[in-house]
Amino acid sequence: xxxxxxxxxxxxxxxxxxxxxxxxGADKLAGAVDELLRAPSPDTLAAARxxxxxARPAYLETEAFRFYDGxxxxxxxxxxxxxxxxxxxxxxxxxxxxxxxxSGTDSITAAGLAAINQKSDEADVTTGWHAIEFLxxxxxxxxxxxxxxxxxxxxxxxxxxxxxxxxxxxxTDKL
Numbered sequence: 001x002x003x004x005x006x007x008x009x010x011x012x013x014x015x016x017x018x019x020x021x022x023x024x025g026a027d028k029l030a031g032a033v034d035e036l037l038r039a040p041s042p043d044t045l046a047a048a049r050x051x052x053x054x055a056r057p058a059y060l061e062t063e064a065f066r067f068y069d070g071x072x073x074x075x076x077x078x079x080x081x082x083x084x085x086x087x088x089x090x091x092x093x094x095x096x097x098x099x100x101x102x103s104g105t106d107s108i109t110a111a112g113l114a115a116i117n118q119k120s121d122e123a124d125v126t127t128g129w130h131a132i133e134f135l136x137x138x139x140x141x142x143x144x145x146x147x148x149x150x151x152x153x154x155x156x157x158x159x160x161x162x163x164x165x166x167x168x169x170x171x172t173d174k175l
Contacts, residue, residue, distance in 0.1 A: 018062050025055030026175045029132070033172045037165050040154040049136050056129065077128075078114055079175065084130045085123040090164065092139045100126065101163045108166040110174040127171050135168045 032051035036044040059080070066072055072079075087098040100106045106116060113126040125131055138149030152158070154165055 015062075015065055018058070018065070021058040022055075022062050025051075025058045026172075029055045029175070030172050033132075033168055036151075036154060037169060040151045042151050045136070045149075045151040045154070052129075052132060052136055059129065078117060079128045080130070081118060081122070081125040081128055082130055083123050084125040084134065085121065086134050086139055088124045089126065089131060089134060089167070093141060101167055102160050104160075104163070108163055108170055110170045113167070113170055114174065127174055129175065131171050132168070132175065135164070135171070 029048070029051040032044075032048040036048040038044075062072065063080075066076060086092050087095050088100065090099040090101045092098060096102075100108070100113075100116075106112060110127075116124070117126040118124055134147075136149065138147035138153075140147040142148070153161060154168070155161055156165065
């Protein structure tokens with residue numbers, strides 16, 4: 001009669017700590033995004049990108065918990081869906097007016113974005129890590145590095161920037 005209670009408790013603590021670390025990383029990312037939106041500059045954009053890069057590994061460690069249909073399965077589609085149709089969210093090369101941001105029609109709130117996440121196609125991702133990644137770096141057209149979105153895409157009052165700002169804020173807060 002083996003008592004596995006100590007092992008089960010230790011595993012539960014381990015899982016909880018992993019999720020707590022992922023949440024703490026997402027909170028730091030949200031703070032960096034808030035700073036970018038408060039004062040868009042090359043430095044605040046770089047800091048938001050660095051926060052995304054720093055937060056991602058803690059989340060990735062929680063991926064192992066998905067394989068036994070744990071509670072994360074209920075929200076995984078809102079957190080880490082992939083592949084992603086970037087043109088569903090914002091402009092891409094050859095389609096400068098594409099995406100939710102440029103449509104002016106869809107609600108840019110966390111609830112509104114969740115409601116249309118993967119609505120017509122699994123690649124029509126609106127939320128999660130990859131959506132934030134695209135919003136911070138832009139379309140990746142380089143063979144030697146990531147995308148190169150300009151910080152001026154987040155300057156308030158210019159073109160659709162206010163919708164882009166609202167999108168980045170909503171999707172980061174949702175994460």
